[in-house]
Amino acid sequence: MSAAEIVDPTRSPASSRQKVLQFLGPIVGVLLVIAAIIAISLHNYRTTRQGAIALSSDLLRSQQKYVTEEVRNYLSPASDSASIAPDMFGSPLTDASPDSFMLYGRSMLAHMPQVDSFYLASDQGQFWMVTRHGKDYEQTHFQVENGHEVYRHTYVDQNGTYLGTAFDPADKYDVTARPWFQGAIKRIGRGDGALYWTNPYAYLAAREFTITASIAFPMKDGHHAVFATNISLNRLTSFLNELQVGRSGRAVIVDMKGQIIAGHNMGEDGAEPSFDPAHMQLDPKTQPVFIRALNTFRVKGPGPGLVTARNKNYVTIAATLPFVHRRWVLLLNAPENDFSDFAVTARRQNLWFSALVVGLASLLALGLIIQGRRIERLRKRLEVGREQMRAENASLYEIASTPDLFEASHDVPILTEALAARTGSRRASLWRLLPDGERLLCEDAFDPVRDVHSTGIEITKREHSKLFDALMEGHSLFIEDARQDERSQNFQRIIMRSVEAKSLVFHPVMRGHQAVGVIVLEDPSRADAMEHIVAIVSSVVALRFSQALDQGDQQAGARPSVSHELKDTRYDEGFLLPPGSGVQDGVVPSGIYPQVPVMVISFADPYAMDSHSAERAMKVVSSLSEDIQRIARETGLFSVQVVSNRLVLVGGCSQEPDPGAVLRLADAAVSIREACLSLLASVDIDPVFRVGIDVGPVMAAMLGKEPSVFNLWGEAINVAELLAASAPDAGTIQVSEQAYLQLREHFLFRARGMFYLPNSGVTRSFILAGRR
Incomplete structure (x- = not known):
C-alpha cells in the first residue's frame, strides 16, 4: 500500500475542515473584495476609454479637415495656373522669350513659396523655364547657338531688369520625351480633368522632393503647348512635421502603394529629418502605425481607427485627397493616451484607492491568518511536546526494562x-x-x-x-x-x-x-x-x-607480565621479523606445533592511477612496515612474514603451550591497530585493514636448501585469515573463540556472533577492543 493510501484513524475530519476554513476564509474574503474592485475599475475604465477614443476621433477628424484644406491650398497654385494657362499662352510660340510667361512666373514665385519653377514647352521642341536664383530669378530658354543646342540662362530681378547671362550644353535635350510633357499630352480630351501629376522625384542639387503638375492645350497654329508647375514637397513635409496632432501625433501623405508623397523624412521615433531619396516607402520598422492604418484604409475606406503597435494603442484617421488624378491618402495618428490622460489619471487614482482598500482588507485577513497560524503552531508545539514526552517515556521504559542494565559485563544495545x-x-x-x-x-x-x-x-x-x-x-x-x-x-x-x-x-x-x-x-x-x-x-x-x-x-x-624477549634468528627471507623462538643451534625444527597464536593483518589492494599516487602509497606502506616491525620487536613476537597484501604474525612457536605468546600477540595487535589508524588519518586515507587472531595447531618446516626458508601452514593460519577477511569494519580485530578463552581475563571483548569455519562447523567470534 502506498503512503498516500494510509489513513490515520485518530485524525478528526472536523479538525481538518476547521484548519482549511481558518486559512481560506480570510483569503476568500479578500479575493471577493479585490474582484469587486477590479470589476468596478474595469467598467469605469472601459467607459472612460470609449469616451476618450470617441473624443480623440472627433479631434482627429477636425485635424484631418484642416490638413486637407491646407494641402489643397498648398497645391492650389498648380490647378489655378493650369486654368488660366490656355488663355494666357494660346498664341503661337516663337524662339523669342514669351514676356507674359516670364512675368507670370516671376510674380507667382514671389508670392507662392511652395512653387519651385514653371515650364512652358511645345511639341516643336521649344522650352522656357522660370525659377528662383537666390533673391532674383533665372529665365532659361532652350535654343540653338552656332549650331549647338544650349540652355541660355538670363538672370533678372523682380522688375525684369537684366542682371547677367550664362549657358549650359543641352546634350540633345528633347523636351517632348519628359514624363510631365507626355503625361499632359495623353490627358487631352479626358473628362476627369486635364491636369497631370507626376510621381514625386528627388531634385538632388537642391536637396528637395518635387512634384510636377502639367496641362496641355492647343495653340492657334494647331500645335500643342504644355504648361507645368513644379511644387516643392519639402515645405509640405515641414508643414506636416510641424503639425500638432495631439501631443505626439504624426501625419503623412502617401499613395495607395505606400509611396510617401510628403512627410517621409519624419520618423515616428522622433528622429531628426533626413534627406534620403532611396527611402520613399513607409518603413515597417519605424512607421508600423502608418502601415497598419493604410492597410485598414484599403479594407474599410476612410475614417477613424484603432491600431496597436510597440505595445501601445494609437488612434488613427485616413482620408483621401481627391484633387489630384491618382488617390493620395492623408494618414494621421496619435497615441491613445494623448487624449485620455484624464482617464489615466482617474484610473490611477481609482487604483490607489482600490489598493488602499485591498491593503486594509489584506492586513485584516493577514492578521486573522497569523493569529490562526499562531494558535495552530502552539497546538502543534504542544502536540509535538506530548509526542516527544511519550516517545521519551517509551524509550525510558524500554531502557528500564532491559535485564542487567547496570551490569558492565552485559551488553545493552x-x-x-x-x-x-x-x-x-x-x-x-x-x-x-x-x-x-x-x-x-x-x-x-x-x-x-x-x-x-x-x-x-x-x-x-x-x-x-x-x-x-x-x-x-x-x-x-x-x-x-x-x-x-x-x-x-x-x-x-x-x-x-x-x-x-x-x-x-x-x-x-x-x-x-x-x-x-x-x-x-x-x-x-x-x-x-x-x-x-x-x-x-x-x-x-x-x-x-x-x-x-x-x-x-x-x-x-x-595482570601477568608479558615477556618481550627477542630471539636470535638467521632466517630473513620474506620476513619483517625473522623466526626466532625455538631455534636450536640455528635450526628451526620441523613438525606439528599444537598451540600457536597466529595473527593475520589484511590490507586492501593498493592501486594508483598515476606515478604520483603510487609514490605516495609506497611511502605510507614503508612507514607502516617500519612501525609494525618496531612493535613486533618490542612485544617479542616470534616472526612477522609478508605475503602479498597480508602480514602473518606469530606470537610464539614451541612444542609446549606458551600462555605469554598469545598475550604478546594481542598486545601487538592493539598497538599495530593504533599505529595504522594514526598514520592513515594523518595522510587522509580511510582505514584499509582488518585483523584476525586464532590459536591452534600449525605445521612448521624448513623448505629448500641454501637458502632454506622457514614456513608455517595449517588450521590456525587459515582461521586467522578468514577472521581478518570477515571482520565487520575496517580497523577492527576479530578473534576466534579459542583465542578469546585465553585473553578474556586481560582484554575487553564484544561478542560478534556465530562464525562458520569450512570443514569444521560453526563457532563463535569476538571483537577485541583493548586492554582492561
Whole structure:
C-alpha cells in the first residue's frame, strides 16, 4: 500500500475542515473584495476609454479637415495656373522669350513659396523655364547657338531688369520625351480633368522632393503647348512635421502603394529629418502605425481607427485627397493616451484607492491568518511536546526494562539505539574511559542506516588531546564542522569519516566530578529533542562505566607480565621479523606445533592511477612496515612474514603451550591497530585493514636448501585469515573463540556472533577492543 493510501484513524475530519476554513476564509474574503474592485475599475475604465477614443476621433477628424484644406491650398497654385494657362499662352510660340510667361512666373514665385519653377514647352521642341536664383530669378530658354543646342540662362530681378547671362550644353535635350510633357499630352480630351501629376522625384542639387503638375492645350497654329508647375514637397513635409496632432501625433501623405508623397523624412521615433531619396516607402520598422492604418484604409475606406503597435494603442484617421488624378491618402495618428490622460489619471487614482482598500482588507485577513497560524503552531508545539514526552517515556521504559542494565559485563544495545532514534543521529556511540585515563574505548556504536552495532575501536589522548581536555573538564561540545575544528579533526578522519558525518556532539559522562566516559552523536538532526534522552542515557552509562572502572582498578595488579624477549634468528627471507623462538643451534625444527597464536593483518589492494599516487602509497606502506616491525620487536613476537597484501604474525612457536605468546600477540595487535589508524588519518586515507587472531595447531618446516626458508601452514593460519577477511569494519580485530578463552581475563571483548569455519562447523567470534 502506498503512503498516500494510509489513513490515520485518530485524525478528526472536523479538525481538518476547521484548519482549511481558518486559512481560506480570510483569503476568500479578500479575493471577493479585490474582484469587486477590479470589476468596478474595469467598467469605469472601459467607459472612460470609449469616451476618450470617441473624443480623440472627433479631434482627429477636425485635424484631418484642416490638413486637407491646407494641402489643397498648398497645391492650389498648380490647378489655378493650369486654368488660366490656355488663355494666357494660346498664341503661337516663337524662339523669342514669351514676356507674359516670364512675368507670370516671376510674380507667382514671389508670392507662392511652395512653387519651385514653371515650364512652358511645345511639341516643336521649344522650352522656357522660370525659377528662383537666390533673391532674383533665372529665365532659361532652350535654343540653338552656332549650331549647338544650349540652355541660355538670363538672370533678372523682380522688375525684369537684366542682371547677367550664362549657358549650359543641352546634350540633345528633347523636351517632348519628359514624363510631365507626355503625361499632359495623353490627358487631352479626358473628362476627369486635364491636369497631370507626376510621381514625386528627388531634385538632388537642391536637396528637395518635387512634384510636377502639367496641362496641355492647343495653340492657334494647331500645335500643342504644355504648361507645368513644379511644387516643392519639402515645405509640405515641414508643414506636416510641424503639425500638432495631439501631443505626439504624426501625419503623412502617401499613395495607395505606400509611396510617401510628403512627410517621409519624419520618423515616428522622433528622429531628426533626413534627406534620403532611396527611402520613399513607409518603413515597417519605424512607421508600423502608418502601415497598419493604410492597410485598414484599403479594407474599410476612410475614417477613424484603432491600431496597436510597440505595445501601445494609437488612434488613427485616413482620408483621401481627391484633387489630384491618382488617390493620395492623408494618414494621421496619435497615441491613445494623448487624449485620455484624464482617464489615466482617474484610473490611477481609482487604483490607489482600490489598493488602499485591498491593503486594509489584506492586513485584516493577514492578521486573522497569523493569529490562526499562531494558535495552530502552539497546538502543534504542544502536540509535538506530548509526542516527544511519550516517545521519551517509551524509550525510558524500554531502557528500564532491559535485564542487567547496570551490569558492565552485559551488553545493552538499547542505549545507543534510543540515542540514535530520539536525536536523529547518523551514528550514536558510547565510549568508556579506561583506568589509565589515556584511552577511550568504544563500548557500542549503532549505525541506524545499516542497522548494525560495532565496538572495539580505541582512541588515545596522544592523538586527541583537545577532546580529552574537554572530557576531563566535563565540557559538552557541539561542533558544526568537525573537519575544520582543530579539536575534532583527527576524530573526524579516524572515526566519523566512515559514515561521512560532519557535525559532532561530544557529551562527557561524569561520576560526580570524575569523567568515566563520553556520549558521541554524529550528525544529529533533532537537537531540540536531545537534552532529555542524553541526560537519561548519561545517567545509566555513568553507573555502568563506574562499575567497570572499579573492576578494572581491582584487577590492575593481577595482570601477568608479558615477556618481550627477542630471539636470535638467521632466517630473513620474506620476513619483517625473522623466526626466532625455538631455534636450536640455528635450526628451526620441523613438525606439528599444537598451540600457536597466529595473527593475520589484511590490507586492501593498493592501486594508483598515476606515478604520483603510487609514490605516495609506497611511502605510507614503508612507514607502516617500519612501525609494525618496531612493535613486533618490542612485544617479542616470534616472526612477522609478508605475503602479498597480508602480514602473518606469530606470537610464539614451541612444542609446549606458551600462555605469554598469545598475550604478546594481542598486545601487538592493539598497538599495530593504533599505529595504522594514526598514520592513515594523518595522510587522509580511510582505514584499509582488518585483523584476525586464532590459536591452534600449525605445521612448521624448513623448505629448500641454501637458502632454506622457514614456513608455517595449517588450521590456525587459515582461521586467522578468514577472521581478518570477515571482520565487520575496517580497523577492527576479530578473534576466534579459542583465542578469546585465553585473553578474556586481560582484554575487553564484544561478542560478534556465530562464525562458520569450512570443514569444521560453526563457532563463535569476538571483537577485541583493548586492554582492561
